[in-house]
Amino acid sequence: MVKKARLIYNPVSGHEVMERNVAGVLSILEDAGYESSTFRTRPEEGSTEAEAKRAALEGFDLLVAAGGDGTINEVVNGIAGLKQRPMLGIIPVGTTNDYARALKIPREDPVAAAKVIARGKHIGVDIGKANDQYFVNIAGGGNMMDLTYEVASDVKSALGYLAYLLKGAEMLPRMRPIQMHLVYDEGTYDGEASMFFLSLTNSVGGLEQIAPDAVLGDGKFTLIIVKTANLVEIVQLLTMVLTGGRHVNDDRIIYTQTRRLAVTSAHGEQLKVNLDGEYGGDAPMHFVNLKQHIQAFANVPEIPDDAIAEQEDVTGKLLASVNKLHDNHPEADSDDH
Numbered sequence: 558m559v560k561k562a563r564l565i566y567n568p569v570s571g572h573e574v575m576e577r578n579v580a581g582v583l584s585i586l587e588d589a590g591y592e593s594s595t596f597r598t599r600p601e602e603g604s605t606e607a608e609a610k611r612a613a614l615e616g617f618d619l620l621v622a623a624g625g626d627g628t629i630n631e632v633v634n635g636i637a638g639l640k641q642r643p644m645l646g647i648i649p650v651g652t653t654n655d656y657a658r659a660l661k662i663p664r665e666d667p668v669a670a671a672k673v674i675a676r677g678k679h680i681g682v683d684i685g686k687a688n689d690q691y692f693v694n695i696a697g698g699g700n701m702m703d704l705t706y707e708v709a710s711d712v713k714s715a716l717g718y719l720a721y722l723l724k725g726a727e728m729l730p731r732m733r734p735i736q737m738h739l740v741y742d743e744g745t746y747d748g749e750a751s752m753f754f755l756s757l758t759n760s761v762g763g764l765e766q767i768a769p770d771a772v773l774g775d776g777k778f779t780l781i782i783v784k785t786a787n788l789v790e791i792v793q794l795l796t797m798v799l800t801g802g803r804h805v806n807d808d809r810i811i812y813t814q815t816r817r818l819a820v821t822s823a824h825g826e827q828l829k830v831n832l833d834g835e836y837g838g839d840a841p842m843h844f845v846n847l848k849q850h851i852q853a854f855a856n857v858p859e860i861p862d863d864a865i866a867e868q869e870d871v872t873g874k875l876l877a878s879v880n881k882l883h884d885n886h887p888e889a890d891s892d893d894h
Contacts (some may be wrong), residue, residue: 560619561753562646563612565605565632567598567624571650575623578667582623582648585668589675591619598628609635612643619644621674623667625651627881628831629693637684637691637850645682645853646674656694658765659758659773659868661859675813680850681756681774681868688730688842692832695761695848698840699735699752699828700786734786741780751786755779755818756846759864766802775866776848780818818844847888 566575579595586593596612598605609620609632620643622632631646636642648671649664651803655745663669683758685692687851734749754761755778759771766778785791798806805812822828828840837858849869857865 559592560590560817561617562586562593562594562619562621563608563617564593564621564623564648565598565608565612565628566595566621566648567628567650570624570628570709571652574650575667581668582621582671585671585675586619586621590676598624598631605631606635609633610639611635613639613641617643620623621646621671622649623650625649625654626656626694626833627835629656629747629834630691633684633693633851634691637686637847642851642863644679645851646671647853655760656758658760659694659771660853661856663856673856674854675806677854679852679854680857680865680886682851682853682855684773684847685757685778685851686845687754687830687832687837687878688831690837691845691867692757692837694758694833695754695756696830696832696837696844697752697754697844698731698830699737699750700782734784735780735826735828737828738821739782740819741813742817743813743815746782746811748784749786750782751791752783753818753820754781754783756781757846766798767804769802769805771866772863773810773860774868776846777814777816778818778844778846780811780813780815783809784811809892815845820844843873 564579564581564586565578568576574604583593583595598609599610605628612620613636620636622629622645628651633645646656647660647662648667649662650667654664655756657664657670662673682693685696687696736751737746737748739746739753755770756771757778758766758773759768761767767781773781783791783794785794794804794807794809797807804810819826819841820843821828822849830842831841849866
């Protein structure tokens with residue numbers, strides 16, 4: 558049976574790099590045994606998500622998301638709610654490309670990224686669910702998170718990670734805490750915080766020290782709660798992040814692992830939630846980690862062994878599911894079916 562791949566690409570991401578590399582990427586996919594076609598994303602809200610869902614329901618074996626982290630998020634939102642989900646390939650052509658960084662996928666060359674898919678090595682990656690939405694890398698809330706969606710797209714394209722630093726410097730003087738109620742696996746936090754933060758990988762905003770012990774596919778979020786909103790103390794914490802991840806043991810934050818998180822704000826105060834760098838609605842919100850929910854192609858030899866969780870037997874799980882179906886409906890094995 559011929560395998561089918563759908564390349565879903567953002568034509569404007571990364572200074573239109575993908576437009577110049579579509580033919581090269583398709584050639585790699587075809588050589589790898591995929592009958593390939595393309596979808597050029599449109600500015601209409603929801604179009605990328607709808608195309609990903611349509612392709613999955615039509616039986617495509619592989620969806621390749623080519624763009625920034627936002628494009629990956631939209632493709633995943635199109636397929637994460639389905640029982641049968643295609644494989645996920647990633648061609649990073651955005652600004653920070655955190656998800657590709659975590660999977661060690663080349664971020665400067667779309668054809669080189671396509672070759673990672675062609676090698677056929679993949680891992681089960683966790684997906685976060687936030688109420689009825691999904692995210693692949695980060696979620697958070699509070700005034701410190703505002704900078705991720707207050708930075709204009711054209712500024713991010715021009716300046717990359719520097720854009721976040723500049724916006725952060727602008728926002729720090731008006732930083733203030735929000736009264737939050739956070740319930741997670743190991744406890745409850747009631748108090749002021751300038752930010753809560755969930756991560757599925759170790760790469761956030763181009764930094765790999767914010768969640769230094771994150772493990773791909775372990776079924777857990779890294780949860781960080783920043784309790785202080787003091788300008789000097791926040792600068793100190795950022796310095797700790799940049800100098801080896803020493804923030805994880807600081808008393809001004811809570812740093813832990815959790816499978817779930819429930820978030821509400823006190824006194825009806827607005828608490829905006831960020832999902833993969835975009836505004837995702839307001840609290841109250843409930844987050845759940847969907848362990849190894851999607852199989853994603855990755856540059857596995859370049860990822861340290863201790864950064865990948867033991868992989869579940871996908872084939873075995875499928876067989877068990879089929880056997881259970883037959884046990885419940887034995888007539889399915891009769892000669893009449």
